[in-house]
Amino acid sequence: MSDASPTSDPADTLVPVTVLTGFLGAGKTTLLNHILTAEHGRKYAVVINEFGELGVDNDLVVDADEEVFEMNNGCICCTVRGDLIRILGSLMKRRNKFDGIIIETTGLADPAPVAQTFFADEDVRAKTRLDAVITVVDALNFLQTLKESPEAHQQIAFADVIILNKTDLVDEAQLKAVEDAIRKLNAFAPIHKAQKGNVKLTDVMDVGGFDLQRTLSAVPDFLENTHHHHEEDVNSISLTLKTPLDAGRFQMWISALLQEKGTDILRTKGILNFEGQPDRFAFQAVHMMADGNSIGPWKEGEVKESRLVFIGRNLNRPQLRRGFESCAVS
Amino acid sequence: MSTSSTLRGLIEKRGASRTVDGHITACTASRDNMRFAFTTAEGDVIIAHRADLREPASWATYAVHDGAALALAPDTDPSGFLTGGDDGRLCRLDMHGEVEELGKTRRWVEHIATHVDAKTAYIASAAGKQVELRDxxxxxxxxxLEHPSSVTGIVFDAKGKRIAASHYNGASVWYTQPKSESVRPLEWKGSHTGIAIHPAGEA
Incomplete structure (x- = not known):
């Protein structure tokens, strides 16, 4: 919460971690190899799961076991990846050997425990930062997958960036249908179209810091009057407030809200304008675990307003809006 | 404050120190207590002999692992060491500085334990969920030995009759003798990060 100047920003010394998710056969490993072989002069440590069929072309590859640990707070959604804590801890002793870490998950994995690892474990938090969750979507099979598996919903909901792969295999109409289906689940993550994982590196790597801001500033206002979705479905809601927020009130409200509804709220992200603070405050949460830091002053000409995005199930828009508005300074 | 200055005084009066790039990942003494070994995150093993303990310049450095050295234990012979690395290799470093590869897996070799008595000697190494017990x-x-999740520590009992491994949600105790296949699971919820056995076998 301190007003660190840009040069001494501790975030710069943290190792960026990119999480790659996507359903079986969506093209995760192809994308991974594309990233690794591209000309970027960077070295990555890659953590893969044991079921990968394609080889990964990299010096430092670590096999992981996807061991999901419950935290001892009795909450069933507070889970972390125990194997990742161990592996990241060990990798950090060789900090000089790589510039970033890429974690590939199995197609059936729920991304929450991976993301939560970066919130929950003190050692991991002190040395790494979750840059982005990248979800690879297979344009050809996505609609079918979506019907059959709840994990696919989770993976879309958790995405910071979505790679719509295999676009060459479908026609315009289906591509549109797939995009619409994605937008229903996650209205905010940028979608990049690709064939055989040929994405621009800048779209997937090191997007974190400004991604949140770019994403949120790109939130289309039509969301405000979008048609009503099924309540049980994963859905996204965006709220905007022009009046500055009272930091204390916001903390009270958001922690109570996440405590109560954290099981349904998959992700929360926001850029906030706190009263008396010159800097923008970036807030994000995975289920009940929240984190935030100031990300430098508002840009010239930028509208000073607070934006908050929720992705989850059973989201009650009027209730959330009332809650958010009650945090404004009076 | 006073403790740390006392310690530094002791190092200066009675010992020696050397700084390496990167982290030291483990240290131990050989079985005859004549030599000390330190493993590094660079994959090196540094050996200090008792005779030239106070002259760090004469400590020998061996490049054993490609990647970090993660585990270290005294060998079953009096003077050697065993190391495990994230290259998946279990290696022996003998008193002459010769490196011998005893095993190789795809996983990181994260733990090694050894046992020696008049009748038997064992070497155990853990990589992922598996513990391999060797002569x-x-x-x-x-x-x-297969475990339900990654092994976080292994230990022999004082007599070498049993070996125990800690992991997520508990520990598993196995008999070392070849005929016995049975495992005694000790369940205790939570993430266990290490294990020890009471010297008299009481706990």
Whole structure:
């Protein structure tokens, strides 16, 4: 919460971690190899799961076991990846050997425990930062997958960036249908179209810091009057407030809200304008675990307003809006 | 404050120190207590002999692992060491500085334990969910022990009759003798990060 100047920003010394998710056969490993072989002069440590069929072309590859640990707070959604804590801890002793870490998950994995690892474990938090969750979507099979598996919903909901792969295999109409289906689940993550994982590196790597801001500033206002979705479905809601927020009130409200509804709220992200603070405050949460830091002053000409995005199930828009508005300074 | 200055005084009066790039990942003494070994995150093993303990410049450095050295234990012979690395290799470093590869897996070799008494000698190494139990030479794998999740520590009891491994949600105790296949699971919810056995076998 301190007003660190840009040069001494501790975030710069943290190792960026990119999480790659996507359903079986969506093209995760192809994308991974594309990233690794591209000309970027960077070295990555890659953590893969044991079921990968394609080889990964990299010096430092670590096999992981996807061991999901419950935290001892009795909450069933507070889970972390125990194997990742161990592996990241060990990798950090060789900090000089790589510039970033890429974690590939199995197609059936729920991304929450991976993301939560970066919130929950003190050692991991002190040395790494979750840059982005990248979800690879297979344009050809996505609609079918979506019907059959709840994990696919989770993976879309958790995405910071979505790679719509295999676009060459479908026609315009289906591509549109797939995009619409994605937008229903996650209205905010940028979608990049690709064939055989040929994405621009800048779209997937090191997007974190400004991604949140770019994403949120790109939130289309039509969301405000979008048609009503099924309540049980994963859905996204965006709220905007022009009046500055009272930091204390916001903390009270958001922690109570996440405590109560954290099981349904998959992700929360926001850029906030706190009263008396010159800097923008970036807030994000995975289920009940929240984190935030100031990300430098508002840009010239930028509208000073607070934006908050929720992705989850059973989201009650009027209730959330009332809650958010009650945090404004009076 | 006073403790740390006392300690520094002791190092200056009675010992020596050397700084390496990167982290030291483990240290131990050989079975005859004549030599000390330190492993590094660079994959090196540094050996200090008792005779030239106070002259760090004469400590020998051996490049054993490609990647970090993660585990270290005294060998079953009096003077050697065993190391495990994230290159998946279990290696022996003998008193002459010769490196011998005893095993190789795809996983990181994160833990090693050894046991020696008048009758038997064992070497155990853990990589992922598996513990491999070898004879004292390390050449033959006697048993491969499977665990429900990654092993976080292994230990022999004082008599070498049993070996125990800690992991998520508990520990598993196995008999070392080849005929016994049974495992005694000790369940205790939570993430266990290490294990020890009471010297008298009481706990």
């Amino acid at each position: 004292g030479r390390g050449e033959a794998v006697l048993k491969t």
